[in-house]
Amino acid sequence: MPAGRPGPAAQSARRPPPVLPLLLLCVLGAPRAGSGAHTAVISPQDPTLLIGSSLQATCSVHGDPTGATAEGLYWTLNGRRLAPELSRVLNTSTLALVLANLNGSRQQSGDNLVCHARDGSILAGSCLYVGLPPEKPFNISCWSKNMKDLTCRWTPGAHGETFLHTNYSLKYKLRWYGQDNTCEEYHTVGPHSCHIPKDLALFTPYEIWVEATNRLGSARSDVLTLDILDVVTTDPPPDVHVSRVGGLEDQLSVRWVSPPALKDFLFQAKYQIRYRVEDSVDWKVVDDVSNQTSCRLAGLKPGTVYFVQVRCNPFGIYGSKKAGIWSEWSHPTAASTPRSERPGPGGGACEPRGGEPSSGPVRRELKQFLGWLKKHAYCSNLSFRLYDQWRAWMQKSHKTRNQDEGILPSGRRGTARGPAR
Numbered sequence: 001m002p003a004g005r006p007g008p009a010a011q012s013a014r015r016p017p018p019v020l021p022l023l024l025l026c027v028l029g030a031p032r033a034g035s036g037a038h039t040a041v042i043s044p045q046d047p048t049l050l051i052g053s054s055l056q057a058t059c060s061v062h063g064d065p066t067g068a069t070a071e072g073l074y075w076t077l078n079g080r081r082l083a084p085e086l087s088r089v090l091n092t093s094t095l096a097l098v099l100a101n102l103n104g105s106r107q108q109s110g111d112n113l114v115c116h117a118r119d120g121s122i123l124a125g126s127c128l129y130v131g132l133p134p135e136k137p138f139n140i141s142c143w144s145k146n147m148k149d150l151t152c153r154w155t156p157g158a159h160g161e162t163f164l165h166t167n168y169s170l171k172y173k174l175r176w177y178g179q180d181n182t183c184e185e186y187h188t189v190g191p192h193s194c195h196i197p198k199d200l201a202l203f204t205p206y207e208i209w210v211e212a213t214n215r216l217g218s219a220r221s222d223v224l225t226l227d228i229l230d231v232v233t234t235d236p237p238p239d240v241h242v243s244r245v246g247g248l249e250d251q252l253s254v255r256w257v258s259p260p261a262l263k264d265f266l267f268q269a270k271y272q273i274r275y276r277v278e279d280s281v282d283w284k285v286v287d288d289v290s291n292q293t294s295c296r297l298a299g300l301k302p303g304t305v306y307f308v309q310v311r312c313n314p315f316g317i318y319g320s321k322k323a324g325i326w327s328e329w330s331h332p333t334a335a336s337t338p339r340s341e342r343p344g345p346g347g348g349a350c351e352p353r354g355g356e357p358s359s360g361p362v363r364r365e366l367k368q369f370l371g372w373l374k375k376h377a378y379c380s381n382l383s384f385r386l387y388d389q390w391r392a393w394m395q396k397s398h399k400t401r402n403q404d405e406g407i408l409p410s411g412r413r414g415t416a417r418g419p420a421r
Helices: 022-028 359-376 381-407 410-417
Strands: 039-043 048-050 055-062 074-077 087-091 094-099 111-116 122-131 138-143 150-155 167-174 193-196 206-214 217-220 224-226 241-245 248-255 268-277 284-286 294-297 305-315 333-336
Touching: 039 111, 039 122, 055 122, 074 094, 138 206, 138 224, 150 167, 150 206, 241 333, 248 305, 268 294
Parallel strands: 048 122
Antiparallel strands: 039 055, 055 094, 074 111, 087 094, 111 122, 138 150, 150 193, 167 206, 206 217, 206 224, 241 248, 248 294, 268 284, 268 305, 305 333
16 A cells, blocks of 8 residues: 555554544635644645655744653644555654555645644644646537527546646637637536637637646647538427328327427528337438428337437538538437238238239339338338338228128138139
8 A cells, every 4th residue: 555545454443532623624724823832834735746745844843842752743644644654754753654555636626745743633734735747638619509609518538537626728819810808608518518608709710728727837739720501400390290191100290399409590401310119229210301390200019119319510601612510419209110910920911922923022122122121211201102002001901902802711712712503
């Protein structure tokens, strides 16, 4: 165990009296003198060290050395008494401490290193900061919902944790002129994010970067250059409705409303749909919805509950050739397909009659053609009109055939087909 963290053998069964909540010393200010007539000083005061470093500190008592000598002093770190072998007496008034291979601070406000008198009273305290310098922030992404504001977030670094309080500042400026500006509304969409609410210019690029600073140093991200018009997004489409398509057991109709932002600005939108069955986590995405606000999902399983979501991507903003940023997905909407009325395999499916040798190949060819059509034009009104007509004809054909076979017994069926005598 590193010397910076006392082990069980180093802890005393006798706890110091609660003169001051020790874990709050580095927040409220470590005591520089005890409550009695004796005072002491810890040196160095409030040191900052890298993880793995060693600390050599001293506690020197001033005043009457007969009342509080070095032999009666001891150390605590975050309220735990340190092992006596970590300390040594330098003279009658000074007790030294050596901590090797220090771990990161347990709290960003600093660890509490305290020097106590024999009776447990606090003589002096120091805040010990052990950590890492900040790493270079990266993965900056920004978006605007009204072309007047900008929200950005970033990743703090490859390892992230510095064990020290690290301050992140989002800076921005016009690319070719203007002064540096600092974002002020932090933590708007997460711990590493900031929102610029207004006063942004259009049709001119901005440079954006993040600066990270703590007690051990600073780091700066790469500069992100963007135009507000290229990072516009919207809220998810509202009022998503999913319903059945008549009695068609393998289709669902999806309808939604355009986000309100699209009515306020001169741009259009394209949409994506994704859906999954109730007992699955795998989504299937429909990309070719274009700018319609309705679509029909085909090729679904009969009698199955599906969850459907829609998202929006604005494009053509004031003539911009770049696509915007996809919105979040809408809340899932559930609907079920009708149960199939046709018997499944082994359940009495009607086979082609002997006088219909070509019906099987023709039907298979039609299915292949319509399958290709569905796959390549999910939301084409023409393709679905053709598909609906074919499905209605197929269902009617199956129902008529089943009724005929149920009315005519097998014996009479053969007689009815035979030549008249």
